[in-house]
Amino acid sequence: IIYNGSTTVLDKPLIIFEGYDTWKILTPDNPKTNITWEDLLNEPYPQGYFISDFQNALASRGYDIVFVDYDNGTDYIQRNAYFAEAVINAVNQRKTGSEPNVVMGISMGGLVGRYALADMEARSEDHDTRLFISMDSPHQGANVPLGLQAMIRHLTDVKVEVGIPALGVTGKVWDIGSTYPEYSSLINLLQQPATRQMLIQQLSGFGESIYVDNSFHAAFMQEYEQLGYPKQCRNIAVSNGSGSTSTSWQYPPGSDIFSLSANCSSSWWTGFLGGFVVAATPFVKQLWEMPVVTLASLLPGNYGVKANFNIKALPNTGPTKIYDGEIKIVKKILWLIPVSSTLTNVEINATGNMPWSSAQGGFMSFDTYIGGIPSNLPSCVDITPPTGNFCFVPSVSSLDIQGTQNLLKGYTAANDLKNSMFDNIYTEPYYNVVHTNFNPGNTNWIVLELDEDASLLQQSNLYKFNGCTLNGPNIVCSSGATFSIIDLPSGVDLFWNKSSNMTESSSGEDYVVLRATGSGNGSVQARLSGGGANVFSEIKDVWVGELPNPVISGPGTVKCGYDVTFSVDAINAKNGQSFVWNSDVVGFISGELSPQCTVYGIDPAFGGYISCQVTACGVSKTVSKTINVIGCPFLLITPNPSTSETTVSIESTSEAQTFDEIAEWDLEVYDQSQ
Numbered sequence: 001i002i003y004n005g006s007t008t009v010l011d012k013p014l015i016i017f018e019g020y021d022t023w024k025i026l027t028p029d030n031p032k033t034n035i036t037w038e039d040l041l042n043e044p045y046p047q048g049y050f051i052s053d054f055q056n057a058l059a060s061r062g063y064d065i066v067f068v069d070y071d072n073g074t075d076y077i078q079r080n081a082y083f084a085e086a087v088i089n090a091v092n093q094r095k096t097g098s099e100p101n102v103v104m105g106i107s108m109g110g111l112v113g114r115y116a117l118a119d120m121e122a123r124s125e126d127h128d129t130r131l132f133i134s135m136d137s138p139h140q141g142a143n144v145p146l147g148l149q150a151m152i153r154h155l156t157d158v159k160v161e162v163g164i165p166a167l168g169v170t171g172k173v174w175d176i177g178s179t180y181p182e183y184s185s186l187i188n189l190l191q192q193p194a195t196r197q198m199l200i201q202q203l204s205g206f207g208e209s210i211y212v213d214n215s216f217h218a219a220f221m222q223e224y225e226q227l228g229y230p231k232q233c234r235n236i237a238v239s240n241g242s243g244s245t246s247t248s249w250q251y252p253p254g255s256d257i258f259s260l261s262a263n264c265s266s267s268w269w270t271g272f273l274g275g276f277v278v279a280a281t282p283f284v285k286q287l288w289e290m291p292v293v294t295l296a297s298l299l300p301g302n303y304g305v306k307a308n309f310n311i312k313a314l315p316n317t318g319p320t321k322i323y324d325g326e327i328k329i330v331k332k333i334l335w336l337i338p339v340s341s342t343l344t345n346v347e348i349n350a351t352g353n354m355p356w357s358s359a360q361g362g363f364m365s366f367d368t369y370i371g372g373i374p375s376n377l378p379s380c381v382d383i384t385p386p387t388g389n390f391c392f393v394p395s396v397s398s399l400d401i402q403g404t405q406n407l408l409k410g411y412t413a414a415n416d417l418k419n420s421m422f423d424n425i426y427t428e429p430y431y432n433v434v435h436t437n438f439n440p441g442n443t444n445w446i447v448l449e450l451d452e453d454a455s456l457l458q459q460s461n462l463y464k465f466n467g468c469t470l471n472g473p474n475i476v477c478s479s480g481a482t483f484s485i486i487d488l489p490s491g492v493d494l495f496w497n498k499s500s501n502m503t504e505s506s507s508g509e510d511y512v513v514l515r516a517t518g519s520g521n522g523s524v525q526a527r528l529s530g531g532g533a534n535v536f537s538e539i540k541d542v543w544v545g546e547l548p549n550p551v552i553s554g555p556g557t558v559k560c561g562y563d564v565t566f567s568v569d570a571i572n573a574k575n576g577q578s579f580v581w582n583s584d585v586v587g588f589i590s591g592e593l594s595p596q597c598t599v600y601g602i603d604p605a606f607g608g609y610i611s612c613q614v615t616a617c618g619v620s621k622t623v624s625k626t627i628n629v630i631g632c633p634f635l636l637i638t639p640n641p642s643t644s645e646t647t648v649s650i651e652s653t654s655e656a657q658t659f660d661e662i663a664e665w666d667l668e669v670y671d672q673s674q
Contacts, residue, residue: 001066002064002067004062009096010096011062011064011095012063012099013063013064013066013091013095013101014065014102015066015087015088015101015102015103016037016068016103016106017084017103017105017106017109018035018068019035019073019106020107020108020195021069021070022073023035023073024072024073025185034069035069037065037067037069051443053440057447061451066087068083070083073194074189074194074195075193076193077108077111077115077194078115078223080194081112082119084112084113085116085120088120088127092126092127100129100130101127102130102131102450103127103132104133105137106135106436107136107393107435107436109135109137110137110139111137111138111139111198111224113134114137117129117132118227121230121231122227127230127232131234131450132230133236133449134237135238135436135438136239136393136398137393138397139237139399139400139421140200140221140397141200142198142200143199143200143356143391143392145257145322145357146201146202146314146323146350147310147312148258148311148366148386149203150210150323150325151258151311151323152186153203153206154323154346155325156187157206157207158207158327190203196216197216200217200356202214207346208344208346210348235422236426237422237425238398238425238442238446239361239362239395239399239411239426240432240433240435241360241362241394241398241428242360242427242429242430243428243429245408245410251313251357251390252313252355253313253315253316253355253358254314254315254320256311256384257357257386258384259311259384260307260308260309260310260384261382261383262306263305264378264380264381305327305328305329305330307325307326307327308324309324310323310324311323313355313357314350314355314356314358316354319349319350321347321348321349323348324347325345325346326342326344326345326346327343327345328341329341329343354405356407357390358408359395359408360408360432361391361392361393361395361396361398362393362433362436363391363433364389364392364435365388366386366388389432392435395411395427399420400420401416401420402421411427413427414533418463418465418468423460424457424460426445428442429441454531455531455532458492458530459531461489461492462489462528463533466535467536467538468537469538470483470484470485470538470540471484471485471486472484472524472540473542474540474543475542475616475617476514476522476543476545477576477618479617480505480515481513481514481515482511483511485510485528485537486510489530491531493529494507494526494528496527498514498522498524498525499522500518501518501520501522502514502544512526518544520544521541521543521544523539525539545617546619547577550569550614550623552568552610552623552624554610554625558585558629559601560602560629560630563600568596568612568614576616577595577616578593579593579595579612579614580612580615581597582610582611584608585601585608585629586599586600586608586610586627597612601629607626607628608626608627609625611625635651636649636650636651
């Protein structure tokens with residue numbers, strides 16, 4: 001706890017949960033690499049840093065800093081969240097006064113803090129928190145290029161044994177993990193519970209048994225989303241992603257990230273390993289099980305190694321090879337006849353993935369993640385190292401954007417707060433910046449939220465209504481029509497944009513009454529203003545004034561017993577009207593009082609009709625359409641009338657002349673003179 005001022009009184013807590021802390025995995029023998037509050041204050045470490053103005057702003061407002069440093073920063077998120085709950089309870093028991101807490105979660109700490117607060121509410125525990133701040137936290141997951149993960153998992157398990165065990169000649173085993181220990185640390189990091197919970201795309205397996213496996217992440221997300229957000233505090237989010245869509249990345253979707261090729265001769269290979277070369281890995285057939293190569297090893301000649309490795313960014317669409325890695329042992333028998341054996345060969349293809357590495361969001365450099373390229377690589381290795389940055393926490397994740405997502409879009413509060421799960425959001429104005437970077441822009445915004453700035457609160461309330469639904473009819477009569485916005489926040493002013501064939505009759509805080517002054521197509525839109533900001537509702541298309549003459553669409557011929565559909569043209573199929581259908585030759589199945597009806601033929605006739613009466617603004621207009629009904633059987637009586645005998649036959653207008661032979665008919669015979 002860093003108390004404000006010279007006292008040790010805890011009366012205005014700002015509880016900060018640290019992010020993903022890897023020191024126990026990467027540098028377990030060096031506790032100084034553990035990220036502390038002092039690091040955040042003073043060190044421009046790769047994940048970002050606190051700036052002095054922000055420190056001074058917190059101090060001047062009297063905040064006591066409670067910095068939570070996990071015992072294991074890569075453990076299950078739930079386990080650290082339960083620890084976070086214990087911290088919050090301890091703070092509440094210890095603090096004096098009635099000042100509620102502010103909770104900030106940095107990176108993974110945002111997930112820990114959100115989980116803790118929501119879980120406490122679910123168990124009816126009082127967290128006494130007024131504001132939750134999420135700092136570039138991966139609420140939908142984080143990203144490490146899938147191809148990079150594949151190379152780490154592949155190479156970590158490649159081993160080479162020197163000697164010929166079949167002849168009793170033993171030697172030493174070489175593997176990349178012992179030569180470059182940082183690679184062993186990386187694979188260990190990929191296996192940690194928090195890593196697997198957060199990575200959107202990830203792999204399982206080693207060597208040549210690598211496969212895509214996102215089940216760990218999916219299981220966590222199901223639990224996390226079901227728990228939801230705390231409801232007893234205001235929730236805000238900072239993203240280090242740019243709000244400008246024009247921002248581009250060094251590695252577009254599907255582009256090359258890394259390549260390595262090696263063609264090393266025996267002078268390097270034998271010097272590096274010594275003796276005859278025989279290869280083995282747990283996932284590749286042992287070389288001495290390959291007779292041709294084994295026999296070749298007994299003959300004089302040059303040995304060599306060839307290798308090729310390539311990593312690509314995830315594509316936008318379609319299958320793409322995102323990783324391929326191959327190592328071969330080659331030899332020229334008697335310095336003339338080439339033979340070779342593939343030590344290992346892995347390809348990973350991605351289909352239907354989203355281009356996470358190219359997304360807008362807080363980035364991480366490849367050097368930061370993998371620790372750079374080893375400096376002791378032999379000269380026979382040609383390498384194109386990844387020199388740029390990849391998106392580590394996409395904006396859609398840090399802002400928890402719902403619905404359709406566009407990874408390459410720049411999200412802003414004004415345009416996209418309505419699709420976020422947060423009460424307010426902040427994104428960088430111009431460029432993506434390093435993950436968890438605190439800078440003047442986002443820290444000034446955080447301070448305004450800490451101060452409960454009235455204009456900022458009003459703006460965020462307003463932004464939730466950007467593109468909101470406009471309630472009202474689809475037709476405006478001369479008598480007037482009311483349009484409104486439901487649940488309009490207080491303090492927001494409404495202004496109405498309308499087409500020239502309408503005039504404003506009256507208005508209130510959340511509504512307007514418009515009256516038709518002409519006829520034709522029109523539109524209505526609301527502008528909401530407050531806190532120095534403006535947003536607009538959807539544009540609602542309407543029909544204004546007297547309707548044009550309606551038109552019926554549908555077939556001119558109806559087969560007896562078959563269903564057909566008739567409709568009034570779309571201009572007249574608007575809310576605020578009534579419809580009545582009639583016909584002398586068809587029966588109605590549905591829609592007699594709607595713009596579209598379904599009918600079936602029941603009475604044989606040529607020159608029958610179907611009609612629809614459309615009423616709007618107190619004016620009714622009727623339209624008719626001539627239709628013929630065919631295929632119905634009927635009785636033909638000849639002659640009729642008759643003085644003695646007559647012939648009764650069953651006829652049909654259908655060319656097939658088919659009908660129900662057991663149908664019953666009613667026939668009445670009467671005397672015209674009676």
